[in-house]
Amino acid sequence: MSDTRPTPIRPRPRNDARVVTEAAELGTVLGIWAHPDDEAFLSAGLMAAARDAGNRVVCVTATLGEHGTDDPRHWPPERLAAVRGHEVAASLAALGVSEHHILGITDGTCAEQPPDGVVRRLARIVSDVAPDTIVTFGPDGFTGHEDHQTVSRWATAARATAAPRARLLYATTTAEFAGWWEPTRHTFPVFLTDELPLRTPRSALAVELSLDDARLDRKMVALRAQATQITGLIAALGEERAREWWSSETFVAAEYAESRSSWATWQVAA
Template structure:
């Protein structure tokens, strides 16, 4: 089990596949920053630009919000030292409608190009239950089965039981999770169980602050100290490889969009 930031080097090249800008920061900013500090390659892929991520669509119409969240993600990744990022180009809230074979083929091409040692993404529950999260988790798992190099680890974001005890009331107040979520896992199932130290927590918070359309109000409401505690853990379970499907043809799928 990876329990220390000094262990992150052993994860090798990281490829994170996420649904919206800020997913990567909330779930893996500490991992990414520590990996970059250790000299490891880190590549981030984001399915959508998060253009529906506002409670005020008059102030933030989709095109304007997509453009702003693109800039925010660039700044956030810069804080973490991540210089390789690509977009899948799908509509926010529409991942369920994307032909799965198309998305899987595109991710197979990414896996063949990056050849990661470790892939980070959502589990089948999407952590929060969001349909986009769940779709991205399914695509990534299928692509890893088909195209990832032998030995590649697939790590899926997980919600450990101890967070229920500490944060369930606040999570319910914030409406973070859809009804019936999160799916709680016991700590002994975790493959990565990181408590970020003060330095990496501060860096993670800085990366999240860079995505102000999504985080500024929340940080103000919670207060910076509670918010920092709330985001100071990163936890993943490992999905065993099955290799049930034949590899996708080389170059299949639409090209990734850099950005």
């Protein structure tokens, strides 16, 4: 039987780089995500700040999230895919991001794709962009979503192939965020297991961005642009609580991320 116990996230070595608190320091940024809105929740502030500093920012989205609804009769996949494509374009525009690649993979099927072919496609994008920093999910998939976990593997492999010297950052959460989320766990079953969201110690963070009001306003605009996914959630949480929860964006360096032989996985019921 394989050992599925997590390897604790390690603090950075004493001689490692300090925590980055300004996105301008990240150079050219490439985000690789699974669905529209992943990039906004986890890195909207980072993207806006990098663009404000004159840095290039490129976003890759694997799927159009066409199964991201509880009402498939009202939102059949073809209709939802088209709408979410417009939503993510508007969301990125609010952040000043104009370079966007959509891989066109069917929502919920990332793990079924031949990985070598997808990694080659991503590696070509990585090579063309020549990023200083790549941001994506960690092996846990942030929420435990199988598409997220698969995209993490793809992004990690593409970076190793095409830009091994680029900084690779995995989105994570801290104990503070986990504490905020806990009372709503059963109301909003976003995270698959009690082990998620992650409780990453601040000593292990590579990047910690605290968004000021102006940048948080832009993040909220970017989130609200993806109305099919966000409107109900913000209404249920309340504007003040939503702003508080999403006012910080945190990342660990890939080499210090929590690892294990397997993570619990959520699969879309298409």
